[in-house]
Amino acid sequence: xxxxxxxxxxxxxxxxxxxxxxxxxxxxxxxxxxxxxxxxxxxxxxxxxxxxxxxxxxxxxxxxxxxxxxxxxxxxxxxxxxxxxxxxxxxxxxxxxxxxxxxxxxxxxxxxxxxxxxxxxxxxxxxxxxxxxxxxxxxxxxxxxxxxxxxxxxxxxxxxxxx
Amino acid sequence: xxxxxxxxxxxxxxxxxxxxxxxxxxxxxxxxxxxxxxxxxxxxxxxxxxxxxxxxxxxxxxxxxxxxxxxxxxxxxxxxxxxxxxxxxxxxxxxxxxxxxxxxxxxxxxxxxxxxxxxxxxxxxxxxxxxxxxxxxxxxxxxxxxxxxxxxxxxxxxxxxxxxxxxxxxxxxxxxxxxxxxxxxxxxxxxxxxxxxxxxxxxxxxxxxxxxxxxxxxxxxxxxxxxxxxxxxxxxxxxxxxxxxxxxxxxxxxxxxxxxxxxxxxxxxxxxxxxxxxxxxx
Numbered sequence: 502x503x504x505x506x507x508x509x510x511x512x513x514x515x516x517x518x519x520x521x522x523x524x525x526x527x528x529x530x531x532x533x534x535x536x537x538x539x540x541x542x543x544x545x546x547x548x549x550x551x552x553x554x555x556x557x558x559x560x561x562x563x564x565x566x567x568x569x570x571x572x573x574x575x576x577x578x579x580x581x582x583x584x585x586x587x588x589x590x591x592x593x594x595x596x597x598x599x600x601x602x603x604x605x606x607x608x609x610x611x612x613x614x615x616x617x618x619x620x621x622x623x624x625x626x627x628x629x630x631x632x633x634x635x636x637x638x639x640x641x642x643x644x645x646x647x648x649x650x651x652x653x654x655x656x657x658x659x660x661x662x663x664x
Numbered sequence: 665x666x667x668x669x670x671x672x673x674x675x676x677x678x679x680x681x682x683x684x685x686x687x688x689x690x691x692x693x694x695x696x697x698x699x700x701x702x703x704x705x706x707x708x709x710x711x712x713x714x715x716x717x718x719x720x721x722x723x724x725x726x727x728x729x730x731x732x733x734x735x736x737x738x739x740x741x742x743x744x745x746x747x748x749x750x751x752x753x754x755x756x757x758x759x760x761x762x763x764x765x766x767x768x769x770x771x772x773x774x775x776x777x778x779x780x781x782x783x784x785x786x787x788x789x790x791x792x793x794x795x796x797x798x799x800x801x802x803x804x805x806x807x808x809x810x811x812x813x814x815x816x817x818x819x820x821x822x823x824x825x826x827x828x829x830x831x832x833x834x835x836x837x838x839x840x841x842x843x844x845x846x847x848x849x850x851x852x853x854x855x856x857x858x859x860x861x862x863x864x865x866x867x868x869x870x871x872x873x874x875x876x877x878x879x880x881x882x883x884x885x886x887x888x889x890x891x892x893x894x895x896x897x898x899x900x901x902x903x904x905x906x907x908x909x910x911x912x913x914x915x916x917x918x919x920x921x922x923x924x925x926x927x928x929x930x931x932x933x934x935x936x937x938x939x940x941x942x943x944x945x946x
Binding site for chain 1: 711718724745751752
């Protein structure tokens with residue numbers, strides 16, 4: 502009886518067992534917000550450029566960082582058109598990213614410490630706050646041929662990556 | 665300065681100033697914030713571009729004097745650009761609902777080498793329009809003002825009038841005391857007898873005065889002080905005047921007939937008018 506009871510007790514205890522959830526929420530501590538859409542200017546038949554001197558508009562993206570020194574801003578300028586007329590020739594791409602505006606004077610040093618490779622620029626977000634980055638993009642059509650008429654769209658990829 | 669906008673949420677009014685630094689690096693807060701009782705500043709947002717050499721030192725202060733504590737600042741933000749390249753900075757700084765009246769004059773101060781371009785500073789604020797319930801009849805707790813009733817001056821409270829009243833009261837009491845002492849009641853037989861006695865005494869007094877005057881006159885006359893003409897009577901002769909003009913016809917003949925005179929006057933007037941008119945017609 503005692504064993505039975507014991508077994509029952511053990512049985513009943515195993516039946517009553519529940520998984521207790523532990524909930525938690527981690528707020529996003531790095532937010533990327535598109536600020537200004539870029540526009541390609543067409544200073545010559547075979548060139549599309551976002552530079553203001555070429556009649557373009559530089560795209561701007563804002564990074565809001567709550568925690569200092571935990572994130573990197575990784576920005577990649579376009580290497581292809583996401584939308585364009587059919588292009589028979591190759592397009593040569595150049596691009597860069599730079600600090601446009603800061604919410605703390607110390608962020609001005611991001612430009613000095615940035616790392617560039619291929620079409621990508623990395624900024625170490627060491628200070629909490631908002632930083633605005635502007636990107637420059639230039640596309641030159643191969644063989645000095647004019648770009649075919651039509652709409653051209655290219656994408657800048659802006660990522661916030663934990664260090 | 666005009667304030668950018670208000671937005672109403674229940675009873676509290678929220679608003680934002682325009683660019684306080686639009687006219688330079690110093691600004692007067694009374695021109696920036698609405699002069700509203702109980703107004704609180706909740707946020708300060710500023711932006712400027714620091715232009716400098718990366719190797720030089722530069723510190724920028726954005727600040728407001730504290731009207732409650734002289735020499736201190738109710739708001740102060742410091743940007744140290746030393747050893748950094750210049751850039752455009754945008755800062756939004758929450759303020760712990762400090763009364764707007766404490767915000768004294770604001771300024772942007774640059775220490776070191778470099779300059780500030782395109783300064784832009786905006787104050788966010790809020791206020792309760794019914795902070796003072798008397799500001800509007802729509803406010804809860806509004807008490808209709810009682811009109812000022814002009815104070816009416818009571819002439820009896822005037823010192824001079826009061827003194828006069830007291831004086832008369834004293835005189836009256838003295839008269840009453842005198843009458844009481846004499847025991848005479850007005851209109852009684854004793855009173856009438858007293859009046860008759862006074863009248864007789866007055867007549868006697870007049871007679872004695874007249875007799876005294878006569879005696880004095882007689883004494884002076886005996887001393888020959890007055891000339892004789894003083895008491896001599898004047899004769900009054902009768903002057904009869906019977907003046908008349910006897911008309912034997914000569915007087916009437918010498919008079920000019922009136923109708924002739926009128927005609928002469930008319931002729932002279934006519935001639936005069938002709939002369940005057942001829943001057944104008946020339």
